[in-house]
Amino acid sequence: MKTNIRVGMILVATLATLATLAACSGSPDPVGTQADKKAIAAQMHGTWDRPDSPLDVGPIVVHKDYAIAGWTQGTMGGRALLKRVHGSWRRILCAGDGIRSADGLAAVGLPMDDAEALSRELIQAEDSVPADRLARMAEFRGLRRYRDTEG
Helix, strand or coil, X not given: CHHHHHHHHHHHHHHHHHHHHHHHCCCCXXXXXXXXXXXXXHHHHHHHCECCECCEEEEEEEECCEEEEEEEECCEEEEEEEEEECCEEEEEEEECHHHCCHHXXXXXXXXXXXXXXXXXHHHHHHHHCCXXXXXXXXXXXXXXXCCCCCC
């Protein structure tokens, strides 16, 4: 009987710890976010991978129905802004550092609260990216808009 009580107490403590960790993770749906990141990476690889020059995608940050994916390919790089439309991720545009800030994201049409959150997440995620790769992402000049964002 004492063994069953101990096992039950350990189980309750473990579940409480997991619930606390989930609540403190800052992400309401970490599994969904991971699935979104995988879908975005797969879409980008499917579009831009070349046998002689594979695409390196990441980091990818997701906030609500918007995402930014950093990418490099050979000596080039940039960031793609995507929007979830009818459950699928659609490219809005590619740019360099211009969409790294909340003001830059708002200037291309994101609501300011989403722009601020996405910018914060991107800056944090890019903290672990090597400087030479960040420099290639910054090299993208101007904005390239895509027309397939309406679904």
